[in-house]
Amino acid sequence: MEAMTSHPAPEIPTNDGGSRLHGEFKVPGGKLVVVDLEVKDGRFANVSLSGDFFLEPDEALVDINAALTDLSADLSAADIAAAVAAGLPEGATLFGFSAEAVAVTVRRALSKATGWADHPWELIPPSVLPTQVNVALDEVLTEEVGAGRRNPTLRFWDWEEPSVVIGSFQSVRNEVDPEGVARHGVTVVRRISGGGAMFMEAGNCITYSLYIPQTLVDGISFADSYAFLDAWVMAALEKLGITAFYVPLNDIATDQGKIGGAAQKRLANGGMLHHVTMSYDIDADKMVDVLRIGKEKLSDKGTRSAKKRVDPLRRQTGLARSAIIQAMQEVFAERYGAQESRLSAEELAEARSRVETKFGTEEWLYRVP
Incomplete structure (x- = not known):
């Protein structure tokens, strides 16, 4: 490529x-x-x-x-x-x-x-992959963009197995309830970016990753870079009748509550990962059975119930998840001239290799016990 x-x-x-x-x-x-x-x-x-x-x-x-x-x-x-x-x-x-x-x-x-118009953009539509492979791809593709071997890219995730994806610095024992994980057959994976845990079942949320050169956010503060990189998402949601906004640092919300969160990772080779998970139709009972969502975490959110923090896009739009993803892809392509592409065989092979050596290992998962 x-x-x-x-x-x-x-x-x-x-x-x-x-x-x-x-x-x-x-x-x-x-x-x-x-x-x-x-x-x-x-x-x-x-x-x-x-x-x-x-x-x-x-x-x-x-x-x-x-x-x-x-x-x-x-x-x-x-x-x-x-x-x-x-x-x-x-x-x-x-x-x-x-x-x-x-x-x-x-x-x-x-x-x-650089600006958005300075880059030729690629867009990878969702394809079903194991959650561990999705997390590994985030590292692989960020490295590829940083090294100049891949154009800046937007990729939508898809998966089948119920999963919890925890932030790079989170403690497994503090974030995940082992009994709930076992009861619901949940796979726990650690990603390379910081931020909080995500409960993900097939079709219950929308997750995408942006792989960019850090020149795109040169001079923009860490906090401001979140809204800057997701301006196209806000435009897509507005097109669907939803007025969304950022709640510092990394929460995306509407007047009805939080709908998603973002996280970032900057690599030494100049590549940068920005990824977002947005609630679509989350089973709140199962989520609180799997995640340890404590009162302290909720205290600054103005709510006493974890369930009230889940405000699915399905309820606010009445649209199928696929229709929302399609609208997001269309807005991104229209704004930035993105061309549809796919993962190369080499990128997929490297991601699967890193599942074996890193993302699927207990050493990585329990690096913060």
Whole structure:
């Protein structure tokens, strides 16, 4: 498979025979930020910030350009944002953007940060696989994208066996009731990302994984990256008549309650995993029989019952699970030009191998007893 991860930032010829770099960033829920600049001797020059944002006082635009001028092009997004913030006059107000948004835009101009449109996207529809293989694939495909051997990809899960998938740092004994697991024939699996446990039966939830290069979230805070990466999902749900939103850090909710949760993992090779499980039609009695959902975990959710936290998409949409997944796939494909693809034989073989050596072993499962 030939993979491509990004396109170079466009260069605009200048009168002196050099070139200007151009970057754009649409702030999630905010405004468009645009920057044009040059790099001379490794430093920013002739900086011009623009966009449809609001800024008071008006003169602060000059201050932002001045703050960026002569900065090293090797600075991180955090350092660029700090310089912009330090250069703002006291009392300046930024509407629809931030110093961090300016930093992302600058990094995009330098091709050190990328946008959705910079990548050729692939979409893998659901196919039934053992839960352990699904978890192993998350590691394998994230590595493949980080290494540039696979294009950024959205993959929908499917499975048959009842399972509990626990977070990378969770304790098995604290999260799972062994008697309930045995009674219901549940497979317990540990994933590579953090976050909480998921109870999964065939057809009871919708799970998808995004495998992306970390350049897509360069300069975006860890917390903000969740909503940024799931904006397409919110649009798909809106299309189905559901207004959903993020509850920090990683819960997805509607005005009727929580409907899902997200988790992430960043790898050293530049790949990143972002995956989400959303409730569709969960058997709440069985869930509380299998998971140890304690009062402390529920205390900050404003509810005393685990059952009240399960607010299935089936009830809110009246649609079949397959119809909801289809709507999600259509919105993603329309937004980002994603082409349908499939898992390669090599990727599946590697995932199955890792089940044998890692994800199916007691050493991995009980790494936090």
